[in-house]
Amino acid sequence: MKVRVIAPFEINGLDAAGMLEVPAGTRVRDIMKRSRSIARNLMILPVMVNGEQVKATHILNDGDTLVIVFPISGG
Amino acid sequence: MKGYTGKVLFVDLTQRSWHTETIPDEIYEDYLSGVGLGAHILFQRIPRGADPLGPHNMIAFISGLLTGTSALFAGRWMVVGKSPLTGGWGDANCGGNFGPAIKQCGYDGIFITGIADEPVYLFADGKTVEIRSAAHLWGKDATETEAALIAGSGNTLRARVACIGMAGEKLSLISGICNDRGRMAARSGLGAVMGSKKLKAILLTGSQPMVSADLPEIKRLSRECNVLVPKGDFKIPPWLVAIAGWFMGASPRAIRLDGLSSLPIFRKWGTSSGMQVGILTGDTPVRNWSGDRSDYPWQKLDALTLNRRTIKRYHCYACPLGCGGVMIAPSGDGEVHRPEYESISGLGPMLLNADLESIFTLNELFNRSGMDSISASNTLAFAINCYEAHLISDQDTHGLQLTWGNTAAILQLARQMIAREGFGAVLADGVKLAAQRIGKGADRLAIHAGGQELSMHDPKYDSGYGIHYIADPTPGRHSIGSNMTYETMRLWTRISWVPEIPASYPGIRRHSADAEKGLHAAGAAMAKMIIDGAGLCNFGLMMGVDRFPMFEYLNAATGWHKTPDEYMEIGRRVQTLRQLFNLREGVDPAGVKLPGLVYGDPPARRGPHKGKHVDIYKMRSYTWQALGWDGESGHPLDATVDQLGLAAERAATG
Numbered sequence: 001m002k003v004r005v006i007a008p009f010e011i012n013g014l015d016a017a018g019m020l021e022v023p024a025g026t027r028v029r030d031i032m033k034r035s036r037s038i039a040r041n042l043m044i045l046p047v048m049v050n051g052e053q054v055k056a057t058h059i060l061n062d063g064d065t066l067v068i069v070f071p072i073s074g075g
Numbered sequence: 076m077k078g079y080t081g082k083v084l085f086v087d088l089t090q091r092s093w094h095t096e097t098i099p100d101e102i103y104e105d106y107l108s109g110v111g112l113g114a115h116i117l118f119q120r121i122p123r124g125a126d127p128l129g130p131h132n133m134i135a136f137i138s139g140l141l142t143g144t145s146a147l148f149a150g151r152w153m154v155v156g157k158s159p160l161t162g163g164w165g166d167a168n169c170g171g172n173f174g175p176a177i178k179q180c181g182y183d184g185i186f187i188t189g190i191a192d193e194p195v196y197l198f199a200d201g202k203t204v205e206i207r208s209a210a211h212l213w214g215k216d217a218t219e220t221e222a223a224l225i226a227g228s229g230n231t232l233r234a235r236v237a238c239i240g241m242a243g244e245k246l247s248l249i250s251g252i253c254n255d256r257g258r259m260a261a262r263s264g265l266g267a268v269m270g271s272k273k274l275k276a277i278l279l280t281g282s283q284p285m286v287s288a289d290l291p292e293i294k295r296l297s298r299e300c301n302v303l304v305p306k307g308d309f310k311i312p313p314w315l316v317a318i319a320g321w322f323m324g325a326s327p328r329a330i331r332l333d334g335l336s337s338l339p340i341f342r343k344w345g346t347s348s349g350m351q352v353g354i355l356t357g358d359t360p361v362r363n364w365s366g367d368r369s370d371y372p373w374q375k376l377d378a379l380t381l382n383r384r385t386i387k388r389y390h391c392y393a394c395p396l397g398c399g400g401v402m403i404a405p406s407g408d409g410e411v412h413r414p415e416y417e418s419i420s421g422l423g424p425m426l427l428n429a430d431l432e433s434i435f436t437l438n439e440l441f442n443r444s445g446m447d448s449i450s451a452s453n454t455l456a457f458a459i460n461c462y463e464a465h466l467i468s469d470q471d472t473h474g475l476q477l478t479w480g481n482t483a484a485i486l487q488l489a490r491q492m493i494a495r496e497g498f499g500a501v502l503a504d505g506v507k508l509a510a511q512r513i514g515k516g517a518d519r520l521a522i523h524a525g526g527q528e529l530s531m532h533d534p535k536y537d538s539g540y541g542i543h544y545i546a547d548p549t550p551g552r553h554s555i556g557s558n559m560t561y562e563t564m565r566l567w568t569r570i571s572w573v574p575e576i577p578a579s580y581p582g583i584r585r586h587s588a589d590a591e592k593g594l595h596a597a598g599a600a601m602a603k604m605i606i607d608g609a610g611l612c613n614f615g616l617m618m619g620v621d622r623f624p625m626f627e628y629l630n631a632a633t634g635w636h637k638t639p640d641e642y643m644e645i646g647r648r649v650q651t652l653r654q655l656f657n658l659r660e661g662v663d664p665a666g667v668k669l670p671g672l673v674y675g676d677p678p679a680r681r682g683p684h685k686g687k688h689v690d691i692y693k694m695r696s697y698t699w700q701a702l703g704w705d706g707e708s709g710h711p712l713d714a715t716v717d718q719l720g721l722a723a724e725r726a727a728t729g
Contacts, residue, residue, distance in 0.1 A: 006335045010579050045319075046311045048339055050302060053309035065303060070336040071316045072559060073353030073416070073532075 001026075001062035008045075008070035009035050022060065029056035031066060045069055078144050078287045078632030079108050083116070084182045084204065086197060088272050089130055089189030093204045098183070104635065104645075105720065107608025108140040108183050110166050111649040113155035116186060118656050118724055127159035127264075128246060128271035130190045136237060136277060137184035138177040139610010142393070143285030145293045146628040147300055148615025150174050150392030152237075152254075153607055158263040159271075160248045160450075160505060161526040163657035164548045165263030166607070170391030170399075171255035173279070174610055176235035180281030191273040196224065196238075201281035209275035216240045216443035217253035218408075220276055230280040238276035239266045240445030245495045246270050248504035249450035249528070257412050257442030258391075258399075262527065262552055264505075266445050288634030296624045296631065303622055304395045305339040313377040316340070316348060320355030324683050329582040334563035334617025340378075341398040341614060342388075346416035350376040353416065354424060357683030358536040360529075361424040362479065363456035364522050364672055367682025371424045375431065384435065385413050391612070398614060404439050405432045414438035414448075417553070420531035421452025426459065427479035437489055444493040450505050451492060453528035455485055457506045458498075460520045466513055472498045525667040527551030534691060535675050535684040538586050542596045545667045546695045546709075548653035554613060556599030558585055565619035566598050569626065569639040573598040588690040593697025600702070601646030605629075608649065648719040650702060651711045655721060658728040664699075664709025 002019050003026075005011050012034040014020050020031065028047050046069040047054055060066065081100070086093045098112070106115045113135045125131040134156040141149035152174035158165025177185060180201040187197070191206070194213040198205045212220050217240040228234035235254065242250035243266030250266030251259040269275075287293055340348045353359035354373040362370050382400065389399030389412065400413030414422070414434060418441070422434045441448040461467045462477035469476065475484045475498060491499025502509045506521035506528055522529055524544045530553030534541025539557035547555045567575035574591050605625065606616055615623050626639045657664065671677065675688035696706035703715030716725045 006333050008333065008336050009330050014578075044315065046309055046315075046339070048305060048309065051304060051306040053307070053339075067305075067335050067339070069309070069311060069339045071319050071340045071348055071352050072332060072337045073320075073349040073356060073358040 160264030167260035169260035242446035261447035320352035525550035568621035588693035597701035
């Protein structure tokens with residue numbers, strides 16, 4: 001299945017459109033583990049799937065949009 | 076119908092007359108509505124050399140093309156006019172609920188010239204237009220004015236108001252125009268233009284429907300887009316925000332920013348959520364731009380503390396996000412708007428003011444008085460800096476001891492600025508004029524670009540802000556663009572000629588002064604002209620144009636079949652016309668400079684920007700070239716002007 005991943009760090013396997021091919025039963029934490037280098041330290045960041053906050057154990061479905069929350073400065 | 080009404084209202088306050096005109100479809104195809112329509116009409120109707128505070132200047136209130144079409148994030152309204160602050164093109168925009176009210180009266184915009192012989196307000200309901208006495212409102216603040224007009228409108232459900240407070244009445248060149256109890260179209264000093272016309276307010280109570288070419292398609296696009304908008308509440312410890320700030324500041328590699336990652340935090344805490352990130356990364360200026368995070372107790376500005384008085388979320392018209400907040404004011408004013416990032420930065424770190432309650436109070440003071448908190452806080456910081464440098468004395472300040480973080484003195488001086496009294500009279504028009512009035516070399520402490528004070532973003536952190544501070548026809552503004560907005564808008568997914576930003580890249584590349592940087596900045600500026608023509612919010616565009624259907628919305632509303640590249644050409648046309656307006660009015664684009672400490676000349680000796688120098692003028696040159704303008708002078712090239720169909724406007728600059 002394919003999920004869309006929006007992360008403030010690089011995720012292994014992400015295609016140019018931001019989609020990731022994953023097996024059925026993939027949990028949020030499995031995606032987080034695909035992050036590279038220093039970004040692994042940010043695995044405590046909140047995660048939202050389809051606009052709702054979920055836990056790292058949340059099981060993803062085909063077509064889900066996973067967003068790892070990260071602040072910026074602005075206004 | 077095509078999203079727009081095709082009709083605008085002209086009002087002459089001197090003659091107390093009004094009429095409507097039909098605008099040809101071709102004008103909308105060339106300029107959209109909003110800022111583009113405003114630039115087209117004002118260029119034609121404001122005579123060259125007009126006094127910004129005289130009868131011949133025209134001020135216009137214009138809705139966005141998408142406002143009222145069911146498009147998301149499409150509630151912003153524009154104010155345009157010749158700026159008394161910069162002497163050139165002026166525009167500002169605002170959320171709230173005034174934008175749709177213009178269209179509900181049957182107009183895309185309301186254009187006003189002349190000067191009334193007494194304080195007045197303009198009333199329109201779609202059937203009639205009246206110029207009414209505002210004698211009973213003159214002297215009231217913006218919130219009181221709005222409440223009084225709505226209460227007396229006979230239609231409290233539909234009544235919408237845009238008005239000035241005391242700052243605009245006193246012709247402060249850093250005054251703005253308010254709606255919805257203190258939300259402000261703040262920049263360019265257009266509140267003073269309204270004040271000069273003795274126009275206290277506009278009251279609208281129309282109820283005309285707004286019709287699009289393809290409403291079902293707009294609704295479908297909105298449903299699809301809305302899936303990505305964060306919903307409900309979510310939990311995030313505030314200390315995590317600070318850690319993220321450290322990470323972003325310390326990492327040698329930059330990660331391409333994605334607005335979808337940040338919108339949940341905006342929904343929860345608003346733009347105030349970015350305070351600690353801003354200070355820790357060095358984005359937020361400190362101590363009149365000369366300090367850094369070690370000068371200020373940034374720990375006090377965590378998102379939870381900043382939101383301790385917040386009681387509910389605030390949504391502008393058509394906004395699914397709701398990044399605004401309503402809080403209980405410490406001043407006893409009841410429910411007020413939570414301050415935004417810009418205001419907190421200016422009233423906190425810029426002044427070394429760590430008293431949070433006073434930041435709330437000052438913010439409300441400026442909102443009610445209609446004074447731009449960005450310009451006002453820069454001006455307060457300038458004054459303190461002058462006092463510290465012994466350029467002004469206790470005698471000059473009438474006994475006010477203007478030391479850093481002296482909350483009581485800051486509050487008193489802010490009130491004096493609004494009332495144009497005491498030492499506040501010296502400061503009431505912003506830093507450039509204040510420095511001239513003080514003399515003694517005070518201009519070296521006056522931080523501005525082309526007369527307008529800078530927003531709260533340091534180009535040494537994000538050089539994109541610095542480019543637009545000096546490259547745009549309305550200098551000093553943060554909302555035109557930045558590296559951050561370029562990355563989050565993801566223009567490369569829809570536009571053929573703009574470069575893609577890699578998912579991660581060496582942080583040093585943020586400051587490379589090359590042709591690619593010019594394309595980024597030009598692309599951001601052109602997209603901004605589309606955004607301000609459509610009446611969209613920058614935060615909606617933070618989702619990226621591959622997820623937020625700006626171009627598809629415009630086609631569905633109008634029935635056009637334009638490509639994203641063609642819309643960008645509209646953006647280029649509007650941007651070029653704004654520049655031609657400045658040239659006609661004698662503004663020298665290349666003469667717009669930044670003080671050295673803003674871009675690291677000489678480089679800072681400590682803090683997050685230690686040793687950093689940003690080649691800001693080279694970046695500006697590349698940006699102008701990418702727009703089709705001369706890289707040195709900022710004059711649009713003949714070929715560009717001809718291609719955009721602006722030959723007549725160019726001829727008017729000669």
